[in-house]
Amino acid sequence: MLCATEKKITMKETKRHYDAVVVGLGKTGLSCVRYLLDEGLDIAVTDSRVNPPGLSTFKSECTSVPAFLGEINTETLLSSDQIILSPGVSLKNEAVKQAIAHGIPVFGDIEIFCQQAKAPIIAVSGSNGKSTVTTLVAAMTQQAGLKTCVGGNLGTPVLELLNEGIPDIYVLELSSFQLETTFSLSAHASVVLNITPDHMDRYANSDEYANAKKKIYSGNGLMVINKDDAVVKTMDDSSRQSISFTLGETDKNNFGITKDNGEVWLCQGDNKIINQDELGIKGEHNVANALAAMALASSVNVPVEAMVKTLKRFSGLEHRCQRVATINKVNWFNDSKATNVGACIASIKGLCDLGKIILIAGGDSKGADLSSLSPIIKRYVKHVLLMGVDAKKIANVIDSTVIHDFVIDMNEAVDIASSVAEAGDVVLLAPACASLDMYENYQQRGDVFVAAVNSLEAR
Numbered sequence: 001m002l003c004a005t006e007k008k009i010t011m012k013e014t015k016r017h018y019d020a021v022v023v024g025l026g027k028t029g030l031s032c033v034r035y036l037l038d039e040g041l042d043i044a045v046t047d048s049r050v051n052p053p054g055l056s057t058f059k060s061e062c063t064s065v066p067a068f069l070g071e072i073n074t075e076t077l078l079s080s081d082q083i084i085l086s087p088g089v090s091l092k093n094e095a096v097k098q099a100i101a102h103g104i105p106v107f108g109d110i111e112i113f114c115q116q117a118k119a120p121i122i123a124v125s126g127s128n129g130k131s132t133v134t135t136l137v138a139a140m141t142q143q144a145g146l147k148t149c150v151g152g153n154l155g156t157p158v159l160e161l162l163n164e165g166i167p168d169i170y171v172l173e174l175s176s177f178q179l180e181t182t183f184s185l186s187a188h189a190s191v192v193l194n195i196t197p198d199h200m201d202r203y204a205n206s207d208e209y210a211n212a213k214k215k216i217y218s219g220n221g222l223m224v225i226n227k228d229d230a231v232v233k234t235m236d237d238s239s240r241q242s243i244s245f246t247l248g249e250t251d252k253n254n255f256g257i258t259k260d261n262g263e264v265w266l267c268q269g270d271n272k273i274i275n276q277d278e279l280g281i282k283g284e285h286n287v288a289n290a291l292a293a294m295a296l297a298s299s300v301n302v303p304v305e306a307m308v309k310t311l312k313r314f315s316g317l318e319h320r321c322q323r324v325a326t327i328n329k330v331n332w333f334n335d336s337k338a339t340n341v342g343a344c345i346a347s348i349k350g351l352c353d354l355g356k357i358i359l360i361a362g363g364d365s366k367g368a369d370l371s372s373l374s375p376i377i378k379r380y381v382k383h384v385l386l387m388g389v390d391a392k393k394i395a396n397v398i399d400s401t402v403i404h405d406f407v408i409d410m411n412e413a414v415d416i417a418s419s420v421a422e423a424g425d426v427v428l429l430a431p432a433c434a435s436l437d438m439y440e441n442y443q444q445r446g447d448v449f450v451a452a453v454n455s456l457e458a459r
Contacts, residue, residue, distance in 0.1 A: 015075070015079060016044075016066075016079060017042075017079050017080075017081075018042055018043055018044045018076070018079055018080045018081070019036075019041035019042045019043060019080070019081050019082070020036050020041050020043045020080060020081060020082045020083070020084055021043065021044050021045070021046060021076055021077055021079075021080040021082075021083050021084070022036070022043060022044075022045045022046075022084045022086070023045075023046055023047070023072060023077070023083060023084065023085045023086055023089050023096065024047055024052070024085070024086025024087075024088055024089050025045055025047045025049075025052035025053070025054045025055060025058055025067070025069075025086075026052060026053050026054055026086060026088065027053070027054060027157055028086045028087060028108075028109055028157050029045065029047070029052075029054060029084075029086045030054035030057060030058060030157075031109065031157035031158075031159045031160050032084045032086075032109050032112075032157075032159060033045060033058065033062055033065060034061070034159070034160075035109075035112065035159040035162075036084070037062065037065070043065055044065060044066045044067070044068065044076050044080070045058070045065060045066070045067045045068070046067070046068040046069070046071075046072050046073040046076050046077070047067070047068075047069050047072070048070070048071055048072050048089075049069065049070075050069050050070045051069075052069070055067075055069075071095075072089070072093060072095040072096070073095070074094075074095040074098055074099075077095055077096065077098070077099040077104065078098065078099060078102055078104070080099075080104060081104070081105075082104065082105045082106075082107070083096070083099055083104055083105065083106045083107075084107065084108065084109065084112070085106055085107065085108050085181050086108070086109075087108060087153075087175060087177035087178045087180075087181075088177065090202055091106065091180055091181070092202075106181060107181045107182070107183065108178055108180075108181035108182060109157060109158055109159050109178075110152065110158055110172075110174060110178045110179070110181070110182040110185065111181060111182045111183055111184055111185075112159060113158040113159060113161070113162065114182065114184040114185045114186075115184050116162055117162070117170060118166045119149075119166050119167050119168060119169060119170055120168075120169055120170070120187075120188035120300070121169075121170045121171075121172055121185070121187040121188055122137055122141075122169060122170070122171045122172070122187060122188060122189050122190070122296050122299070122300070123172050123174055123185065123187040123189075123190040123191075123216050124137065124171070124172065124173050124174065124190070124191055124193070124216075124292075124296070125173070125174045125175065125176070125179065125190075125191070125192050125193070125213050125216045126191070126192050126193025126194045126195070126213070127193070127194050127195055127196040127197075127198050127213075127340060127342050127343070128193065128194055128196065128285070128338075128340070128342050128343040128346055129193045129194065129285060129286075129288070129289045129292075129346075130153070130154075130173050130174075130175075130193060131153075131154045131173055131317055131320065131337070132281070132286065132289045132316065132317060132320060133191070133193060133289050133292050133293050133296070134150065134152075134154050134171055134172070134173040135150075135154070135314070135317060136289065136290065136293035136310060136311070136314060137171050137293050137296045137297050138150040138171040139310045139313075139314060140293060140294075140297040140302050140306055140307050140310045141168070141169050141171065141297060141300060141302055143302075143306040143307075143309055143310050144297075144300075144301075144302040144303060144306040146167075146168040146169050146300065146302075147167040147168045147169075148167055148168065148169050148170075148171055149161045149164055149167045149169075149170050149171070150170075150171045150172075151170075151172060151173075152172035152173045152174050152175075152178065153172075153173040153174055153175040153178060154173040158170075158172065168300075169188075169300055172187075174216055176198075176199065176203075176209060176212035176213050177199075177202075177212075179212050179213065179215040179216055180212050180215075182215060182218075183218075185215070185216065185218050185219060186218060186219025186220060186221060187216065187219060187221045188221045188222065188299060188300070189221055189222040189223075189224060189295075189296050189299035189300075190216045190217055190221060190222070190223065190224065191216070191223075191224035191225075191226075191292055191295070191296060192213045192214065192216060192217070192226070192229075192232050192235060193226060193229075193232075193288070193289070193292055194226055194229045194232060194288075194342065195209070195210050195213060195229060195231040195232055196340060196341060196342025196343075197209065197340070197341065197342075197368050197369060198339075198340040198342070198366065198368065199366055201366040201367040202366075210231050214235050217235060217237070217240075220240065221241075222240075222241050222242065222243060222299045223235075223236060223237060223240050223241070223242040223243075224242070224243055224244070224245065224292060224295045224296055224299075225242050225243070225244045225245075226244070226245060226246070226288070226292070227244045227245065227246040227248075227254075228246050228247055228248070228288070243255070243295050243298070243299075244295075245288065245291035245292050245294075245295050246291075247284065247287060247288055247291075250267070250268075250269065251269060252269050253268060253269055254268070254269065254295075255267070255268050255291040255292075255294055255295045256291065257276070257287065257291075258270075258272065260272075263275055263276075263277070264276040264277075264287075266279075266287065266290060266291060266294070268294070268298070271304075273294065273304055273307065273308060274290075274307075274308050274311055274312070278308075278311070278312055279311055279312070280311065280312055280313055280314045280315040280316070281311075281314060281315065281316045281321075282321070282350065282351075283321060283346070283347075283349070283350020283351060284346075284349055284350055285346035285347075285349070285350050286316075286321070286350065290311055293307075293311075294307050294311075317337075318334075318443070318446065319334055319335070319336040319337045319442060319443055319446035320335060320337045321333055321334075321335045321347055321350060321351070322334045322335070322446075324449070324450050324453045324454075325453050325454065325456075325457060327418075327453075327456055327457055328421075328423060329423035329424060330418075330421040330422070330423065330424075330425050330426070330427060331351075331354055331355070331425075331426045331427070332426075332427045332453045333347075333351060333426060333427070333428045333429065333430075334429050334446045334449050334450055334453075335347040335428060335429055335430040336429055336431065336435070336442045336443070336445045336446030336449060337442050337446070338430040338431060338432060339363075339431065339432075339433060339434050339435070339442055340366070340368060340432065340433075341368055341369070341370060341372055341373055341432050343430070343432070344361065344373065344430045344431065344432035345372065345373065345376050347428060347430040348376050348377070348380050348381065348428065348430065349376065349380070351426050351428060352379075352380040354426050355424040355425050355426045356380070356381075356382045356422075356424070356425050356426070357380050357381045357382065357425070357426045357427075357428050358381070358382065358383045358384075358385070358417045358420060358421055358425060358426070358427045358428070359377065359381045359383070359384045359385070359428050359430060360384075360385045360387070360410075360413045360414075360417065360427070360428065360429045360430075360431070360449070361384060361385070361386055361387075361394055361430060361431045361432050361433065362386045362387040362388035362390060362391040362394055362431055362432075362433055363387070363388040363389070363390065363431045363432075363433030363434055363435050363436075363437055363438065363445075364388065364389055364390060364433050364434040364435070364436055364437045365390040365393055365394070365432070365433045365434075366433070366434055370390075370393055370394055370396075370397045370432070371397050373394065373397055373398070373432060374397045374398065374399055377398055377399065377402055378398075378399040378401065378402055381402060382402070382403065382425075383402070383403045383404070383405075383417075383420055384398060384402060384403070384404040384405075385404070385405055385406075385407050385413040385416055385417060386404060386405070386406050386407065387406070387407050387408070387409065387410070387413060387438070388431075388433060388437050388438055389437040390433055390437075391406055392406075394432065394433075409438075410445070410448045410449050410452055411448075411452050413452075414427075414449065414452035414453055414455075414456065415452075418456055427453075429445075429446065429449045431445070
């Protein structure tokens with residue numbers, strides 16, 4: 001990328017008009033800067049952080065673009081024709097609200113992408129499982145010989161996908177934050193996998209969060225509906241084409257399960273597709289993910305053979321119910337991606353058949369109601385190790401019959417878990433919380449856990 005003129009990054013600048021201002025200089029913001037410069041626009045950047053993660057790359061590539069750091073600069077926003085908002089920045093930010101009040105359009109990178117994309121989009125959202133389903137759908141379409149580009153909330157920022165030529169299909173993972181500022185999405189097929197309260201530090205209530213997710217169903221494409229989720233079921237539109245999935249018996253062309261001679265089969269209507277035992281991913285929640293992925297892949301006529309081959313091969317993503325090791329007949333699992341209550345519950349239920357669980361949890365609960373953890377922990381968990389800023393909040397909802405201890409860090413958690421675990425037990429990192437109180441992200445948290453577990457094997 002070439003910049004027209006040389007100029008140092010500055011914290012202040014006299015009044016100047018911009019074609020666009022990018023708010024937030026992370027991976028998404030940097031992709032927006034590159035795209036807008038390639039379009040020949042006069043732009044600026046602002047970020048509440050003094051040292052945002054994309055700053056060093058930005059400095060080396062974009063010396064012509066002024067950056068206003070340390071706060072979101074209201075004057076800069078008001079001097080712009082349009083604002084491209086990174087998903088980490090809320091529409092409720094005071095500077096952003098002022099810009100909206102002045103009639104300045106505010107949207108995100110997904111909105112730009114939807115206006116420019118020349119191929120059909122399969123769009124995936126939900127509180128839990130969206131990365132797994134996105135990866136499965138992409139693998140299924142690729143197995144079927146379709147040129148597939150994957151990105152969004154998972155992996156590559158969407159605007160970078162526009163540089164890869166026109167594919168047969170785009171498969172996008174979309175968060176509620178991204179959907180808030182998207183208005184032109186009309187996906188070929190889309191799904192909200194499930195709704196459990198999350199990001200309650202950003203949304204006023206669960207309804208506001210669910211309404212952000214619901215935007216993925218905008219347009220006139222196929223709606224894939226989870227019949228087992230009470231909130232998602234209400235999103236179904238009788239005037240639209242839809243297909244459903246369920247962990248129960250199903251009918252017609254919908255996806256579900258059937259039992260035959262004690263065996264569980266994933267099926268479409270009456271047609272058996274794959275035996276549950278053949279899935280590379282384990283747990284009830286992953287059966288639902290597999291069904292959702294097949295429903296989405298069927299919308300672009302992926303053959304059943306390609307679906308089955310993918311489901312047999314795919315063993316899961318890092319930090320998502322990832323088996324780390326088996327030491328002295330104790331199984332260790334890393335589900336650091338379980339950053340909310342619903343994901344933690346799904347993780348526990350998915351592994352409970354393997355043995356009694358020792359749970360490592362805690363972090364930043366993001367204002368969520370933690371009470372629904374109580375019955376699932378009481379039933380399946382024999383010991384809980386708690387860390388992070390909201391450790392005491394989790395402790396307050398744990399039944400008194402369940403042993404729990406507070407730990408300083410992951411190494412102590414792993415050490416104690418190792419000392420109390422017995423043959424046949426499962427040690428599970430499923431924090432039910434975000435990681436930013438102690439770690440850069442959930443990946444780093446998971447990496448620290450894996451390293452601590454691996455050190456046990458070396459002893």
